[in-house]
Every structure is written in C-alpha cells, then in structure tokens.
Amino acid sequence: MDLLSNLALGFSVALQGINLLYAFFGVLLGTLIGVLPGIGPVATIAMLLPVTFTLPPVSALIMLAGIYYGAQYGGSTTAILVNLPGESSSVVTTLDGYQMARRGRAGAALGIAAIGSFIAGTFATFLIALAAPPLAEVALKFGPAEYFSLMVLGLIAATVLAHGSLLKAIAMVVLGLLLGLVGTDVNSGVARFNFAIPELSDGIGFVTVAMGMFGIAEIVANLDSEEKREVFTAKISRLLPTARDFKDSAGAITRGTLLGSALGILPGGGALLAAFAAYTLEKKVARDASQFGKGDIRGVAGPESANNAGAQTSFIPLLTLGIPSNAVKALMIGAMMIQGIAPGPQVMTEKPDLFWGMIASMWVGNLMLVILNLPLIGLWIKLLTVPYRLLYPAILLFCCIGVYSINNSAFDIFMMAGFAVLGYVCMKLSCEPAPLILGFILGPMMEENLRRALLLSRGDPMTFLQKPISATLLAISALLLLVVVAPVVRKKREEAFQE
Amino acid sequence: MKIKNAKDFWAGLMFLAFGVGFVVVARNYSMGTAVRMGPAYFPAVLGGILALLGAVIFLRSFIIHPEKVGRFHLKPLLIVLVAIVLFALALKPLGLVIATVIVVAVGAFASHEFTPKATIVLAAILAVFAVVVFYYGLGLPFNIWPAALG
Numbered sequence: 001m002d003l004l005s006n007l008a009l010g011f012s013v014a015l016q017g018i019n020l021l022y023a024f025f026g027v028l029l030g031t032l033i034g035v036l037p038g039i040g041p042v043a044t045i046a047m048l049l050p051v052t053f054t055l056p057p058v059s060a061l062i063m064l065a066g067i068y069y070g071a072q073y074g075g076s077t078t079a080i081l082v083n084l085p086g087e088s089s090s091v092v093t094t095l096d097g098y099q100m101a102r103r104g105r106a107g108a109a110l111g112i113a114a115i116g117s118f119i120a121g122t123f124a125t126f127l128i129a130l131a132a133p134p135l136a137e138v139a140l141k142f143g144p145a146e147y148f149s150l151m152v153l154g155l156i157a158a159t160v161l162a163h164g165s166l167l168k169a170i171a172m173v174v175l176g177l178l179l180g181l182v183g184t185d186v187n188s189g190v191a192r193f194n195f196a197i198p199e200l201s202d203g204i205g206f207v208t209v210a211m212g213m214f215g216i217a218e219i220v221a222n223l224d225s226e227e228k229r230e231v232f233t234a235k236i237s238r239l240l241p242t243a244r245d246f247k248d249s250a251g252a253i254t255r256g257t258l259l260g261s262a263l264g265i266l267p268g269g270g271a272l273l274a275a276f277a278a279y280t281l282e283k284k285v286a287r288d289a290s291q292f293g294k295g296d297i298r299g300v301a302g303p304e305s306a307n308n309a310g311a312q313t314s315f316i317p318l319l320t321l322g323i324p325s326n327a328v329k330a331l332m333i334g335a336m337m338i339q340g341i342a343p344g345p346q347v348m349t350e351k352p353d354l355f356w357g358m359i360a361s362m363w364v365g366n367l368m369l370v371i372l373n374l375p376l377i378g379l380w381i382k383l384l385t386v387p388y389r390l391l392y393p394a395i396l397l398f399c400c401i402g403v404y405s406i407n408n409s410a411f412d413i414f415m416m417a418g419f420a421v422l423g424y425v426c427m428k429l430s431c432e433p434a435p436l437i438l439g440f441i442l443g444p445m446m447e448e449n450l451r452r453a454l455l456l457s458r459g460d461p462m463t464f465l466q467k468p469i470s471a472t473l474l475a476i477s478a479l480l481l482l483v484v485v486a487p488v489v490r491k492k493r494e495e496a497f498q499e
Numbered sequence: 500m501k502i503k504n505a506k507d508f509w510a511g512l513m514f515l516a517f518g519v520g521f522v523v524v525a526r527n528y529s530m531g532t533a534v535r536m537g538p539a540y541f542p543a544v545l546g547g548i549l550a551l552l553g554a555v556i557f558l559r560s561f562i563i564h565p566e567k568v569g570r571f572h573l574k575p576l577l578i579v580l581v582a583i584v585l586f587a588l589a590l591k592p593l594g595l596v597i598a599t600v601i602v603v604a605v606g607a608f609a610s611h612e613f614t615p616k617a618t619i620v621l622a623a624i625l626a627v628f629a630v631v632v633f634y635y636g637l638g639l640p641f642n643i644w645p646a647a648l649g
Contacts, residue, residue: 051637165507167559171514171552178521178545185538190528192538193521220579223609224572389610390621393603396579397625400586400602405639413587417580424576428569429510447541459534 006356007129013357014364019062022055023365024372026063030070031373035078035380039395041071042437043215045331046207047402049338057339058354062361064335068328069311069362072271073117073369076304077380080109089271089307092279096292096299103295108241110377112249112297113304114370115241120257120305121366124312127261128319128359132348135320139345142321144452145463149473151446154323156477157266158438160484168431176436179204180443187451199411206334206440208403208412210327212419213426213433215399219392220424241297249301252282260306264313266325274310275303312362319355320345323442327434330441504560505568511557518550575609582606594642595634599626 013019033044045064052060075090080097093113100109142150159169182193183203194200241249259281260274282302283289292299317323322343324330336343341351348355373380403416423433457463465471502508521542531537582605589598603622607613633639 050639054637165556167552167556168507168510168514171510171549171556174545174549174552175514175517178517178542178549181542181545185528187536188529188538190538192528192542193524216579216583220572220576220609223575223579224570387612389607389612390617392610393606393618393621394625396582396606397586397599397602397629400583401629401633401639404587404590405633408640410587410590413583417583420580420583421576425513426510428571429506429513430566431510447536450541451536454533455535459532461533 002133003129006133006352007360009352010129010356010358010360011364013058013353014062014360018056019059019357019361020364022059022063023066023361024368026066027070027073027365027368028372030067030072031074031077031369031376031380032070032383033067034071034074034076035383036074036386036391039218039391040214041068042210042327042331042434043218043395043399044071045328045335046210046215047398049207049331049335050402050405052335053338057336057341057351058357060335060339061332061354061358062365064332065315065358065362066365069121069308069365070369072307072311073114073373074380076113076117076307077110077373077377078384080106080113080300081381082384089275089311090304091272092275092303093300095279096294096296099293099295100297100300105295105297108245108297109300111241111374112245112301114373116249116253116256116301116305117308118366118370119253120260120309121312122363123257124261124264124309125359125363125366127313128316128362129356131265131316132320132355132359135316136345136348139321142345142469143467144449144456145467145470146473148446148449148453149464149470149477150321150323151442151449153473153477153480154317154325155435155439155442156480158326158435160480164430164432166484168429169435172426172431172433172436173439176439176441177443177446179209179436180206180440181447186444186448197411199409203444204415204440205403205406205412206330206437207406208415209419209440210331210437211399211403212416213423213436214327215395216416216420217423217427217433219395220420221427222388222392245297249297251285252278252298252302253305255281255285256302256305257309260309261313263306264310265316271307271311271314275307278302278306308366315359315362318343319347319358322347324438327437330438333441502560503565504563506566507556507560507563509568511553511555511560514553515550515557516553518546518548518553521546522550578609579606582609591642592646594644594646595629596626596643597645599629 014023029044030041033039033041044067048064052064055063072089076093076097078084079090079093080101083094083098097109097113100106155173159166159173182200184191184201191201256278259278263274263277264271279299279302282298283292286292286298314325314329317325318329318332322333322345324333333343341347341354399416400413403412404410406412426433453463454461464474525539525543525546528539529537530539530543582602585605586598586602589601600622603625604618607618607621630643634641634643
C-alpha cells in the first residue's frame with residue numbers, strides 16, 4: 001500500500017518535536033489573527049516570510065499552512081460571538097451562528113463548528129493523500145503550453161470568484177501580471193520598467209506588494225470606519241453540543257465536507273466559495289428551512305465543515321502543479337522559493353518527506369485546533385475586546401520590520417508605502433486586491449511558459465488549441481467566463497455575495 | 500454625458516493610465532517576434548489589454564447603475580505613510596528602538612481615539628518586544644541604538 005507507507009512517512013515527519021512545535025505555533029497564531037479584526041492570514045504570512053528563511057523547509061511550510069487553516073477557525077469564533085466574520089470565509093457563519101449565540105447557544109455553535117471542521121479536515125487530508133500522486137503524474141507530462149493554459153484557467157477562475165465587477169477583477173489580474181514583470185528579463189538580461197532605480201532591477205518583492213496592499217491599506221481602511229464592536233459576553237455554559245445537535249447536523253457536516261472538498265480543488269476556489277455553496281445547499285435540502293437565519297445549527301455545521309474542507313483541498317493545485325489558487329497559496333509558493341524549492345509536481349518525488357510531512361501535519365494541526373480551542377475560547381473572547389487603536393500600531397511596526405528584513409533595504413519600505421496607496425485607492429474603487437497578487441506571482445511564470453511554448457511551435461499560437469490538455473483547460477476558462485457573463489448566473493452571483 | 504458610476508469612472512482611468520504607461524515604457528525595449536520574444540513583447544501585449552479593459556470600464560461608467568466613491572480619508576492615510584517613511588529613514592542611523600518608538604507614536608495619531616498615555620506605554624512595550632523577538636530571537640541584523648553611540 002503506497003498510500004499507507006506515504007502517510008506513515010508523513011506522520012513520522014509531522015510528529016517530530018520541532019514540527020509539532022511549529023504546527024502548534026502556526027495554528028495558535030492563525031487562530032489569533034483570525035479572531036483579531038483588521039489582520040488576516042495574507043498579511044500575517046507575508047510578515048512571517050522573512051522569518052521562515054531561518055527554519056528548515058518542512059517546519060516553515062507546516063507553520064504557514066497552520067496559520068491558514070487556524071485563521072479559518074478563529075474567523076468562525078468571531079462570526080459566532082460578535083457577528084463579525086474574522087475571515088471572509090466565515091461570513092456565512094454569522095447568519096446562524098450569531099443567532100445561536102444570542103439564544104444562549106454560543107457553546108453549541110462553537111462546538112459544532114470545531115467538530116465539523118475537524119471531520120472535514122480529516123476527510124480532506126485523506127483526499128489530498130489519495131488525489132495528489134495521480135495528479136502530480138499527469139502534471140509531469142505538462143509542457144509549457146499546458147502550463148500556460150493552466151495559469152490562464154487559474155487566473156480566470158480567481159476573477160470569476162472575486163467580489164464585484166468581473167471586468168475590474170480581470171483588469172486587476174492584468175495589472176498584477178504587469179507589475180510582476182518589473183525587473184530584469186531572464187532571457188535577454190534587459191532591466192525592464194526599472195526607471196534607472198537599481199533596487200528595481202531585481203523586481204518588486206511580492207512581500208512588499210502583499211503587505212502594502214493587504215497589511216497597510218487595510219489599516220487605513222479600518223481607521224476610516226471605526227465601528228464599535230459589541231462582544232457577546234454572555235457566559236458560555238457548555239461547549240459540547242447535545243446529542244440532538246449531533247443528530248441534526250450529521251447530514252450537514254457530511255454534505256459540507258463533500259461539497260467543500262470538491263470546490264476547494266478548483267483553481268481560484270477554496271474556503272469562501274465552499275462556505276457559500278454549503279449554506280445554500282443546506283437551505284435547499286432541509287425539510288424545514290424556516291429556522292435558517294434564526295439560529296439553525298445546520299447553518300453553522302454545513303458551511304463550517306465546507307470552508308475547512310475547501311481550505312485543505314485548495315492545497316492540491318499548489319502541491320501537484322505549483323499553481324497558487326489564492327493569495328495565501330501564492331505566498332506559500334514564495335516561501336518555497338525562498339527555501340530554494342521549485343514548486344511543482346517534482347516536489348512529491350524529490351522531497352517526499354516535505355510533501356507528505358506537510359499533508360500529515362494538516363491533520364495534526366486540525367486535531368490541535370479542536371483540543372486547543374475549546375478550552376481557549378475564553379481567552380479568545382478576551383482578545384476580542386482589545387481596541388483597534390492599540391492593535392494597528394503593532395501591525396504597522398511588524399509590516400515595516402518584515403519588509404525591511406528581506407533585503408535589509410529601506411527602499412522596500414518606501415515601495416510598501418506606495419503599494420499601500422494603490423491598495424487603498426483600489427479598495428475605494430471596489431477593485432479587489434487578491435486577483436492582483438495572484439497575477440503578480442504568475443506574471444513571470446506565464447511569460448516564461450508562453451515564450452517556450454511559442455518557441456517550440458515556431459511562433460504558431462494554435463499550439464495552445466492543438467494540444468488536448470491545453471485546449472481543454474482553455475475551453476474550461478472560456479466556459480467559466482461565458483457562464484458568469486450570462487445574465488442569469490450573474491444575478492445569482494450578486495445575490496450570493498450580498499447575502 | 501453624465502458620470503453615473505464614479506467608482507468605475509476612476510477605476511477605468513487608472514487602468515487605462517497603467518496600461519498606456521506600460522506600453523509606452525515597453526517601447527524602449529526590443530519587441531522581437533512571436534518565436535523569439537523580446538523583453539517588450541509580453542508587457543506590451545498585456546499593457547494593451549489593460550488599456551482596453553480600462554477604456555471599457557471607463558466608458559461603461561456612463562451607463563451602468565450609479566455608485567459613489569466612498570469618502571477618501573486622506574488624514575489617516577497620510578499619517579500612516581509618514582510613520583512608515585520615518586521608520587525607514589530612522590532605522591539605520593538611529594537604531595531599532597528609536598525607529599519603533601517613532602512609527603508607533605506617529606502612527607497612533609491616525610486614530611481618532613488617540614491618547615498620549617496609552618501610546619507611550621504601547622511604544623515602550625513594542626520596542627522591547629521588537630528587540631527581544633527580532634534582534635535576539637531571530638537574529639536579524641539591526642542596530643539597536645544609534646550608530647553614532649555604538
């Protein structure tokens with residue numbers, strides 16, 4: 001049994017003391033920033049990237065992954081207790097979770113969210129272990145044309161799922177691609193778009209972009225809309241849901257897990273889409289849907305399982321193809337590159353300990369989240385009362401130190417300030433920054449593969465349509481675009497995001 | 500013609516400007532051919548696409564549903580930017596401790612709930628934290644105190 005021996009290898013890595021420690025640190029930090037308003041996993045991972053340089057690669061990736069799914073978890077805690085989603089993927093949880101809390105059932109809501117997430121996480125971990133090797137094998141056959149088309153699909157999928165205007169999301173992707181091209185062109189050695197500034201000939205660091213657009217710009221946006229947070233301080237009497245709760249939500253957890261796992265695999269998919277879809281599904285299949293929005297436990301169990309499953313399976317495209325499906329994954333690719341690992345299908349064969357260790361650590365991390373967080377909920381509630389005015393100067397400082405320490409260069413801090421302005425302007429104009437970051441990471445990769453593909457085909461662009469895999473990927477991209485532009489779906493999509 | 504959607508009006512202009520800008524700068528580099536692309540090829544094509552998208556978004560803003568741009572809060576933005584820039588300038592000559600105090604103290608002005616006492620305490624705590632974690636813990640190469648003193 002290959003699967004079992006692979007998982008055994010993975011667990012032997014994940015259970016090493018140092019990796020357990022970093023997994024623990026990751027999920028704890030993830031939960032913390034998930035709970036805290038105004039700072040998300042993207043900014044946190046960006047801040048920690050320079051630090052990961054000093055760690056062994058496995059530990060670094062285990063910690064970063066832990067931050068990502070820990071944040072999902074912390075996000076749902078605030079969604080239930082304060083009616084504020086800590087992360088976008090827990091928006092749906094506010095609908096029924098907060099209502100449950102208002103009825104004095106906060107404990108049950110938190111409990112079922114944790115248990116549902118754990119079940120979903122377990123399933124998704126095994127799914128990754130099962131699906132990754134065959135996918136990586138397919139990916140090894142990929143040539144430059146296939147890679148190019150795959151990236152097109154990934155970018156299109158990311159724009160389709162962005163909030164708001166599709167056109168603006170596509171424009172943000174293209175802008176990101178262009179910004180990614182700044183710096184020395186690898187083929188000709190010509191320094192492009194550097195305006196004779198020596199620091200720019202190495203390109204713009206993506207940590208700089210991410211921190212400016214997510215970290216700093218978000219601080220400014222939060223400062224101009226200081227809302228008062230009302231913490232739900234009612235005593236949480238029992239955390240364990242009752243037997244009846246379990247019976248009610250078993251179906252929802254199962255459906256959420258399956259749906260979330262499937263949607264997470266899509267490039268550009270992941271936790272947010274999974275949660276929305278699961279909530280809609282629960283409402284559809286429920287015999288009595290009248291309690292939804294008023295504190296139905298299924299409205300918590302379904303989406304919470306789905307977003308965790310989706311968060312896990314969205315690692316599949318990253319691990320097998322080296323293609324990031326969202327901003328967090330893009331940063332993890334950055335972390336791999338810092339460690340000198342080229343992300344892609346070869347990681348599994350060349351570094352099996354890293355690959356399987358990371359997968360096993362996800363399960364370990366999920367277990368930690370359940371064990372840790374149930375007793376720690378009191379602490380998280382306390383943290384919610386930390387006023388933002390004490391929080392944001394610290395974030396500001398960490399962003400500055402983080403960006404500076406990559407190259408020990410003050411210029412990078414100035415660049416970050418520039419991207420903060422761009423990020424703030426984009427927010428005001430309802431242009432999502434996430435597609436830009438994705439484009440930024442993929443820009444150089446796309447150019448490289450486009451060049452190689454056209455070199456091989458002697459300049460004939462039909463090569464993208466003549467190769468079956470590439471043609472299929474492009475067809476799916478076109479279909480996705482068509483589907484979104486079609487008026488019926490467009491209306492549905494707007495509704496889904498407004499809910 | 501009246502602008503209906505101000506957000507798209509400005510967003511369209513911004514994308515148009517970026518697109519045109521990239522195309523114009525790319526003209527300094529060689530285009531090459533599709534078989535052997537020069538450094539200008541891909542950015543010029545993308546810049547063209549971006550300019551086109553920007554133009555469409557711009558023109559559409561005259562016909563689609565109206566939307567106003569939310570108030571642009573210049574004060575917090577400027578204060579935060581000044582804090583960041585001062586940190587960058589202070590870090591090497593003045594050291595981590597003073598730079599931290601500067602970024603925290605200046606940055607704190609951006610909030611309308613600013614209180615001097617809380618800010619001083621916060622700056623002190625963060626300065627200690629930064630030195631312990633980043634200098635001793637992670638071994639990042641900072642000056643802690645002004646270079647002139649060391």
